[in-house]
Amino acid sequence: MTSTSSRPDPGLHDLFARFSACGAxxxxxxxxxxxxxxxxxxxDLFAATVAETGGTLRTDAVGNQFGLFSLAGRSDAxxxxxxxxxxxQPQGGRFDGTLGVATALRVGAALVGAKxxxxxxxxxxxxxxxxxxEGARFRPGLLGSGTYAGHHRAEDALASQDDAGVTLERALAxxxxxxxxxxxxxxxxxxxxxxxxxxVLTGGGATIGIVMRNWGAxxxxxxxxxxxxxxxxxxxxxxRDALLAAAYAIAEVRAIADRxxxxxxTSVGRIRVEPNSANVVPSRVEISVEIRSxxxxxxxxxxALADGALKAAAGxxxxxxxxxxxxxxxxxxxxxxxxxxxALAAEETGYxxxxxxxxAGHDALSLLGACPTGLVFVPSIGGIAHxxxxxxxxxxxxxxxxxxxxxxxxxxxxxxSPERAIREAAR
Amino acid sequence: MTSTSSRPDPGLHDLFARFSACGAxxxxxxxxxxxxxxxxxxxDLFAATVAETGGTLRTDAVGNQFGLFSLAGRSDAxxxxxxxxxxxQPQGGRFDGTLGVATALRVGAALVGAKxxxxxxxxxxxxxxxxxxEGARFRPGLLGSGTYAGHHRAEDALASQDDAGVTLERALAxxxxxxxxxxxxxxxxxxxxxxxxxxVLTGGGATIGIVMRNWGAxxxxxxxxxxxxxxxxxxxxxxRDALLAAAYAIAEVRAIADRxxxxxxTSVGRIRVEPNSANVVPSRVEISVEIRSxxxxxxxxxxALADGALKAAAGxxxxxxxxxxxxxxxxxxxxxxxxxxxALAAEETGYxxxxxxxxAGHDALSLLGACPTGLVFVPSIGGIAHxxxxxxxxxxxxxxxxxxxxxxxxxxxxxxSPERAIREAAR
Numbered sequence: 001m002t003s004t005s006s007r008p009d010p011g012l013h014d015l016f017a018r019f020s021a022c023g024a025x026x027x028x029x030x031x032x033x034x035x036x037x038x039x040x041x042x043x044d045l046f047a048a049t050v051a052e053t054g055g056t057l058r059t060d061a062v063g064n065q066f067g068l069f070s071l072a073g074r075s076d077a078x079x080x081x082x083x084x085x086x087x088x089q090p091q092g093g094r095f096d097g098t099l100g101v102a103t104a105l106r107v108g109a110a111l112v113g114a115k116x117x118x119x120x121x122x123x124x125x126x127x128x129x130x131x132x133x134e135g136a137r138f139r140p141g142l143l144g145s146g147t148y149a150g151h152h153r154a155e156d157a158l159a160s161q162d163d164a165g166v167t168l169e170r171a172l173a174x175x176x177x178x179x180x181x182x183x184x185x186x187x188x189x190x191x192x193x194x195x196x197x198x199x200v201l202t203g204g205g206a207t208i209g210i211v212m213r214n215w216g217a218x219x220x221x222x223x224x225x226x227x228x229x230x231x232x233x234x235x236x237x238x239x240r241d242a243l244l245a246a247a248y249a250i251a252e253v254r255a256i257a258d259r260x261x262x263x264x265x266t267s268v269g270r271i272r273v274e275p276n277s278a279n280v281v282p283s284r285v286e287i288s289v290e291i292r293s294x295x296x297x298x299x300x301x302x303x304a305l306a307d308g309a310l311k312a313a314a315g316x317x318x319x320x321x322x323x324x325x326x327x328x329x330x331x332x333x334x335x336x337x338x339x340x341x342x343a344l345a346a347e348e349t350g351y352x353x354x355x356x357x358x359x360a361g362h363d364a365l366s367l368l369g370a371c372p373t374g375l376v377f378v379p380s381i382g383g384i385a386h387x388x389x390x391x392x393x394x395x396x397x398x399x400x401x402x403x404x405x406x407x408x409x410x411x412x413x414x415x416x417s418p419e420r421a422i423r424e425a426a427r
Numbered sequence: 428m429t430s431t432s433s434r435p436d437p438g439l440h441d442l443f444a445r446f447s448a449c450g451a452x453x454x455x456x457x458x459x460x461x462x463x464x465x466x467x468x469x470x471d472l473f474a475a476t477v478a479e480t481g482g483t484l485r486t487d488a489v490g491n492q493f494g495l496f497s498l499a500g501r502s503d504a505x506x507x508x509x510x511x512x513x514x515x516q517p518q519g520g521r522f523d524g525t526l527g528v529a530t531a532l533r534v535g536a537a538l539v540g541a542k543x544x545x546x547x548x549x550x551x552x553x554x555x556x557x558x559x560x561e562g563a564r565f566r567p568g569l570l571g572s573g574t575y576a577g578h579h580r581a582e583d584a585l586a587s588q589d590d591a592g593v594t595l596e597r598a599l600a601x602x603x604x605x606x607x608x609x610x611x612x613x614x615x616x617x618x619x620x621x622x623x624x625x626x627v628l629t630g631g632g633a634t635i636g637i638v639m640r641n642w643g644a645x646x647x648x649x650x651x652x653x654x655x656x657x658x659x660x661x662x663x664x665x666x667r668d669a670l671l672a673a674a675y676a677i678a679e680v681r682a683i684a685d686r687x688x689x690x691x692x693t694s695v696g697r698i699r700v701e702p703n704s705a706n707v708v709p710s711r712v713e714i715s716v717e718i719r720s721x722x723x724x725x726x727x728x729x730x731a732l733a734d735g736a737l738k739a740a741a742g743x744x745x746x747x748x749x750x751x752x753x754x755x756x757x758x759x760x761x762x763x764x765x766x767x768x769x770a771l772a773a774e775e776t777g778y779x780x781x782x783x784x785x786x787a788g789h790d791a792l793s794l795l796g797a798c799p800t801g802l803v804f805v806p807s808i809g810g811i812a813h814x815x816x817x818x819x820x821x822x823x824x825x826x827x828x829x830x831x832x833x834x835x836x837x838x839x840x841x842x843x844s845p846e847r848a849i850r851e852a853a854r
Contacts, residue, residue: 090702091655136704198660215659219705228518230812231694231717232642232787233625236684238810243695247677254671257663267658268670270705271698275517277563278646278697278715279787280813288705290658360659360706383665385657386707 008398009106016102016397018045019086020094029388030094034087034132035063035162035171042086043177046101046129053109055127059179061154063131063172064144066184069108071121071412078416080408081187082107083128084194084363085144089136093195093390095380100193101129103401107408114409123416125408126184130363131172137162138171139221139288140327145366148183163272188416189338189372191407192364193400195392196377197385200356207399208346208353209377210339214368215265215359216296216331218303220289222249222310226319228275228283240318242285243273248313253289256305264302265292265359286324294357296331303328329361337418338374344425345406351399360385372418376403435825436533443529443824445472446513447521456815457521461514461559462490462589462598469513470604473528473556480536482554486606488581490558490599491571493611496535498548498839505843507835508614509534510555511621512571512790516563520622520817522807527620528556530828534835541836550843552835553611557790558599564589565598566648566715567754572793575610590699615843616765616799618834619791620827622819623804624812627783634826635773635780636804637766641795642692642786643723643758645730647716649676649737653746655702655710669712670700672744679736680716683729691729692719692786713751721784723758730755756788764845765801771852772833778826787812799845803830 022045023030023038032038043065050057050067058066071077084100104127111125130148135141138160147157158169158178172178201209226240250268257266270288291306293299314321339355346353356377358365364375378400381391407421414421449472450457450465459465470492477484477494485493498504511527531554538552557575562568565587574584585596585605599605628636653667677695684693697715718733720726741748766782773780783804785792791802805827808818834848841848 089704089707092702092707134704135706136702139705141706196660197657217659228814230624230787231696232644232692232719233623233785233812234692234810235689236692239694241681241694243698244677244681247674247681247695250671250674251678254668254674262662265659265661265663267666267668267708268674269658269707269709270703271670271700272703273698275519275563276697276699277516277561277813278566278717279562279568280516280519280696281694282696283814290705292659358660360657383661385660386704387655387710 027388030088032088033137040175058181060183065129067127069125078123078188080411081126081190085130085133089386095195121412123412145363149366149370190367191374193376199383201379206354207351209356211358211375212355213333215294216299217329218291219327221324224319229281243282245317245319246285252309341418349402454815457515459515460564467602485608487610492556494554496552505550505615507838508553508617512557512560522622548839550839572790576793576797617794618801626810628806633781634778636783638785638802639782640760642721643726644756645718646754648751651746656708667745670709672746673712675740768845776829
């Protein structure tokens with residue numbers, strides 16, 4: 001039916017192994033923070049692979065890398081975009097983001113090959129590596145895709161600082177990946193493959209997850225300000241201990257999740273303490289709070305409880321509270337037509353698919369609403385994520401590639417329109 | 428009666444201002460962590476001042492600086508030692524430690540001058556700057572004086588690492604202050620002047636505090652180990668959150684102080700989180716716990732409660748607990764004869780003195796038990812300590828110098844023996 005093959009592609013494993021070597025840890029994971037030397041190596045490999053495959057590279061002001069593959073043979077052709085991110089969490093896994101980028105690059109190679117063999121396309125392909133998806137070194141996360149989709153101004157994104165005060169702009173410049181190219185316009189359709197980072201697929205006996213909606217998330221960066229004092233002589237009633245305030249808040253944020261078992265996830269993963277010396281009452285403590293839920297009304301209630309918990313914690317420890325940032329991401333549905341096309345591709349390639357939610361944020365959610373957007377999951381062994389032990393089987397990697405290739409091929413033949421692709425598939 | 432003057436010494440303010448410039452913050456304090464470039468500048472100034480005053484410098488293996496002033500004119504003369512430390516807390520105050528060192532150097536200059544004018548002494552003077560009193564960059568605190576007094580081996584002290592993995596040995600070598608000299612033998616008597624860091628003197632209407640005993644302290648470095656996971660999809664019951672464990676522990680440690688109001692001080696001033704990213708459940712968190720009390724039985728009970736709180740916190744968050752270090756400092760009395768001599772010196776110089784406890788640790792406590800030891804406090808304005816706003820008035824600085832000078836003069840005339848000095852004063 002199509003001239004693109006669904007046989008296993010050994011090139012995927014080769015390319016993935018080369019990305020995994022960039023910032024590899026001795027424990028089998030990767031430590032590839034956005035804008036680090038290791039990130040620079042992965043970006044160099046992305047650029048080289050685009051060039052080898054006959055594509056053209058563009059790097060925009062915030063370091064997003066776009067590999068453009070001409071398939072339609074005309075300058076005004078619409079574009080289908082596929083991609084994800086190459087940055088990792090500290091001591092993170094090899095698959096998170098990178099599998100989506102490597103898969104998109106292999107799709108690019110396959111479509112370029114099919115075109116060379118005479119297959120006709122009515123859209124071009126763009127493969128993308130988004131900057132700072134993780135939000136580990138620079139905040140907020142989804143920074144590159146969010147800037148591309150118009151949620152942030154490029155100058156604000158570039159001014160984001162890591163904990164050492166280095167800006168994203170300086171970090172990108174230091175590794176030679178602060179671009180000056182204009183980003184390509186919004187695509188006709190955006191597709192992303194990602195590892196699930198949970199255990200729903202395995203539990204459901206499926207290989208392919210088709211994301212129908214995302215959980216909402218409220219992310220709060222809060223600062224408690226107390227007063228530096230000697231931990232010895234300073235009388236307890238006079239202390240204004242910012243770390244104590246943070247401790248009260250962290251415990252209370254956890255308790256919020258227990259009010260809605262299975263429906264609300266909460267966390268504080270990051271803390272920054274000043275002056276952070278054993279003999280000094282901490283004067284300033286910053287924490288990053290996350291609250292997630294699949295139901296907006298619950299998320300709103302849980303978020304209000306978190307606001308109250310932060311205030312109560314500040315008061316109890318005699319500190320001041322200020323909120324540096326608050327990001328709310330509502331529960332949203334992904335477009336049905338894209339999901340239908342992905343389900344069709346799974347069926348055609350012989351993989352069992354199931355509809356599901358994403359609890360985690362992904363670059364696809366940045367583009368949701370800006371263009372038709374699809375998100376595909378493949379299984380994470382044991383549900384392990386954001387850890388060096390993160391793993392996806394070779395067979396599942398190939399399954400993901402097969403579904404993405406079939407979907408992209410159909411979309412590029414149909415001018416990037418998922419509806420037209422489904423109609424043409426029915427013929 | 429003595430030929431040493433108790434008129435104000437403008438040299439003290441000049442010297443103190445020069446020390447304050449080493450690592451000065453824009454906010455009026457100092458940031459002079461042990462082994463930093465700023466610490467190197469202060470050490471250089473110490474060495475230059477010793478040389479200018481006619482003393483001889485020795486720097487031992489752990490970087491303790493000893494300025495030897497020959498007063499008795501014979502090679503087997505006993506020694507009186509005066510000093511404190513030049514390292515500071517992060518964003519710390521100018522007076523903590525430094526006032527004691529500057530005062531000791533001015534005492535040295537005065538006694539050398541008196542000798543030149545014909546005054547007879549029966550002991551030499553040694554002025555000391557102890558390495559890493561604060562315990563801010565390298566742990567434990569009191570490291571230099573503790574090594575000198577035989578509580579630590581020099582190789583263990585030098586192997587202590589900061590949070591970036593830099594050893595004390597490397598830090599001292601980098602600033603040119605890792606010495607090779609043999610430390611002088613234990614003195615006949617050790618005196619230290621320090622700022623009070625509390626409000627007891629002001630409350631009691633006194634200028635001079637004569638420390639009669641120290642509060643006991645139990646210091647625990649504990650580590651919670653959980654598992655790195657994605658803060659989104661990972662189900663709450665599966666999480667093993669090391670920061671949550673630390674939060675439970677910090678809150679409980681605070682609650683211990685509330686069981687003995689005014690009698691127990693507790694704190695957690697330092698925390699180290701891995702990987703410390705907003706989207707990752709923390710896998711490893713280290714905290715430094717302190718418990719202090721003026722009563723050993725209460726300290727023992729509070730320490731046992733802290734041990735229990737750490738274990739309970741670890742269990743509640745499904746993490747493992749390990750204790751990296753535990754230091755116990757009992758309540759001890761300082762020698763009465765030294766205190767009597769200090770009280771006499773305060774009376775003779777016209778300053779009102781009061782006996783008191785020290786809640787904070789000081790280098791004098793390292794030497795307590797090894798040789799007769801005295802500790803003198805001058806007022807801290809508002810009781811502020813371990814903060815850039817720390818302050819002591821010019822008049823109180825002069826009061827401290829006058830009492831130290833009078834005491835050191837008497838001791839050096841009496842072969843370093845406080846008992847003999849008191850007897851000779853009564854003649």
